[in-house]
Amino acid sequence: MRIITILSFLLICFTGHAIAESYENVNPTGAEATVWYRVSRDNQIAFMDMLTKEFNNNNPFGIKINAVSAGHYGQIFTKFVNLIGTEELPDMVVGYQNQLALFNMPGAESLINMDDLVKSKKWAMHPETMADIPSSFLAQDISSDFGNARLGFPPRRSMEILYANMDWLKELGYNEIPKNPKDFRAAACKASKQAFSGSKDPSAKSIGWEIGTDASRLGSVILAFGGETLDKSKGAYVFDNPEALAASKLISEMSEEGCLRSATEKYGEQTDFGNGVALFTTSSSSGLPYYGKAVSKGANFNWSIYSVPHTTPQPRGNLYGPSFGITKKSDKRKQVAVWLWLREFLKPVNQAQFVRLTNYVPVRMSTMNLLDDYRKKNPQFDIIRELMKTAGSETPPSASYEEVRGLMKDALAEILNGADHVKVMQDLNEEANRLHQEALDQLKE
Structure with a gap:
């Protein structure tokens, strides 16, 4: 299995022990350090270059940061692993929570516990600044695998959201997006039998809910039913608990009834939504402008967003995104x-x-107060602002999740293809926990 290969490689590369660090007496004057980040477009890189230049010119310590666009997340992960045990590691690296956990497995132990800086008397951000960051964002990087150490800190996030054709909903007799699974299912099934009057492709079979077969699609429904992927308090995956099985049952039954289908091509659900063929779809909030373009070029209807319909008292969106981890080196000035x-x-x-x-x-x-121009062009962004307050996350900071995501994707595809959802989820849970136990056993060695 891939996780064993990675862990075996890390054991060969490097040895060390995680200890609490103190930065109260560290003077970073004259420090030079490297940051690996992930953006790819020229205007995004230019912004990061400008921000870094201004920091280098204006910080009171004469610190010089070399911030580098280091490729996509897979490339960053591979490059980092290959440099473990050398002085060529960057001083800060971006990665998803499970990737940061892999960087800290025995034999690597490459990252500091960032709480040593986040909670430092000398270097912590102001309490008002910390209060400006939702607790759900901050909790994502706390790893139960590593004694609740903070392996990273969030620079940004995306959220899984439900996109809805409001004009079609009105034709179906709904004045708003259904908030609970029962009403959502009824609307989706009705749409599968009653095509949108403004459809750009009348020959296409209308569908109530169309999704891509991605782990985040399954994870989002589980969260909406009040479940988790990994229960941090138990240190185990819980894909077979009542909440997860209720989520998989909804997916299974809606698929069997012809109210839900998977997209047949990349971004196919976005295209079908824009053309008025799919009433609902779920995807990342970062796709808002692309969905807007698909609608304006397609059936040009009124649309809006919400979280995946939920059984919880408050909407429970699925937050995901990378974090920055800080590399453990002898020169604490760099950290x-x-x-x-x-x-x-x-x-x-x-x-x-x-x-x-x-x-x-x-x-x-508070950033939202500076985005009037952006929010005017993307009015749905204000809905995300409210949904963030009660959101959860599918992504645990555990090394095992690297492979478990692939298992979740396969499980979703099986359910959509008619497999027994209970058996699929039980098998998923068994294999996920086997992988997780292997990772935990590595920590005990």
């Missing part, structure tokens, strides 16, 4: 230096510009 650079990136004025360039959700809530 303070990159933390101060990240604090600069997290200022609302910088977060606002990053949102305009990337469509990601900012981690600082």
Whole structure:
């Protein structure tokens, strides 16, 4: 299995022990450090270059940061792993929570516990700044596998959201997006029998709910039913608990009834939504402008968004996105230096510009007050602002999740193809926990 290969490689590369660090007496004057981040478009890179240049010119310690666009997440992961045990590792690296966990497995132990800086008397952000970041964002990087250490800190997030054709809903007799699974299912099934009057492709079979076969689609429904992927308090995956099985049952039954189908091509659900063929679809909030373009070029209807319909008292969206981890090196000045650079990136004025360039959700809530121009062009973004307050996350900071995501994708495809959803979820849970136990056993060695 891939996770065993990775862990075996890490064991060969490097040895070390995780200990609490103190930064109270560290003076970062003159420190030089490297940051690996992930954006790819020229205007995004230009913004990061400008932000870093201003930080280098204006910080009071004479710190010099070299911030580099280091490729996509898979490339960053591979490059980082290959450099473990050398001085060529970057001082800060971006990665998903499960990737950061892999960087910290025995034999690697490459990252610090960022709480040593986040909660430092000298280097912590102001309490009002921390309060500006939703607790759900901050909780994502706390790993139960590593004694509740903070392996990373969030620079931005996306949210899984439900896209809805409001004009079609009105034709079906609904004045708003259904908030609970029962009403959602009824609307979707009705749409599968009653095509949208404004459809751009009348020959296409209308569908109530169309999704891509991605782990986040399954994870989002589980969260909406009050479940989790991995229960941190138990240290185990819970794909076979009542909430997860209720989620898989909804998917299974809606698929059997012809009210839900999977997209047949990449972004096919976005295309079908824009053409008025699919009433609902679920996808990332970063796709808002692309959905807007699909609608304006397609059936040109009124549309809106909400969280995946939920059984919980409050909507429970699915937040996901990478975090920055700080590399463990002997020169602590570098660790303070990159933390101060990240604090600069997290200022609302910088977060606002990053949102305009990337469509990601900012981690600082006050950033929304600087985005009147963006919100005017993307009015649905205000709905996301409210949904963020009660959101959860499918992505645990566990090394095992690297492979479990693939298992979730396969499980969703099986359910959509008519397999017994209970058996599929039980098998998923068994295999996920086997992988998780292997990772935990590595930590005990």
